[in-house]
Amino acid sequence: MTSPDQTPRHLTDVDALAQLSFLVQATLERRAARAEVSLSLTRLLGILRDRRPTMYQLAQLMDLDKSSVTGLVERAERRGLTLRSRSPHDGRSVLVTLTEEGRALVAQVAAEFGRDIEQLLGALTATDRAALTEIAERVLITDAGTRGIDLFATEQSGT
């Protein structure tokens, strides 16, 4: 049922970006749901793939309240996806780690999500795809800089 489609109107850059973000989020959420995990939980696991943060650091990384992280990690742990251990350096701190099960799950969801995105970007030329990635990355790097966060995970522990 393609409509007459006379004037292919245009979105503003703001709208385009907003809508794109809704689309990507919805895609990720669908994938997560299929694996019986929520978007937040998926995000947590994704962050833990290459980090071993304390609860406090997690709160910063996810931009959530401490108490929200407690609940999130609590639910993750109840499902056997993460582990909590006391920090050897600071008796107050708790280190959060992925279990093998958690790692497997996040890998699976990430793979499926990757395929979804592939498909979403399928209509683009290779050039456009590369451009999109590069531009997005530039925006992210700039923003990470202004927030004082390291975009590239890197670290096992904060030392």
Added chain:
Amino acid sequence: MTSPDQTPRHLTDVDALAQLSFLVQATLERRAARAEVSLSLTRLLGILRDRRPTMYQLAQLMDLDKSSVTGLVERAERRGLTLRSRSPHDGRSVLVTLTEEGRALVAQVAAEFGRDIEQLLGALTATDRAALTEIAERVLITDAGTRGIDLFATEQSGT
């Protein structure tokens, strides 16, 4: 505190897109929160800016369950942001409309959010910005097509 920054690593296209979507969502959510509305409610109002859908159409547009829309619209109405009226054509249907207050609120949030995005994209060249918008739009149009949804709002009533 700029770190040595030796190897500017790269994100995969999937990661870049995912992270960008989280960034945009967080930005929008912050703005919405400042106006005392949730992200979902903001999205609802945004959709209603140029549409006058039934509850059912709303559910489709937002990809939510009917009952979720009931709750959302219920809360919006309780705050005087939307109105419900029975459809003259179909006694089962309910048309949802913005009140003046709702329209003012969404305009304000949209304006502020727009400024946020401006700033986020501030580091890009005009060419890159245009490219980002255009590529994003292409992805959106393709997806809307496969979902049978009209991306460009257009309609006042479904007739």
Added chain:
DNA sequence: AGATTTAGTTGGTGTCACGTACTAATATAG
């Protein structure tokens, strides 16, 4: 008219995020 489909609401459940109030461990002061 009678059966079926469609639009919407109701009620119950689980997730999630927040704020406040609390405990325990570390850091700072005197």
Added chain:
DNA sequence: CTATATTAGTACGTGACACCAACTAAATCT
């Protein structure tokens, strides 16, 4: 070296949100 302040994390209560299943009422199809 105790006394206080700060920091990390948890507990609890609240509200928003989204889902499903069950229901009512209007429209459509025999």
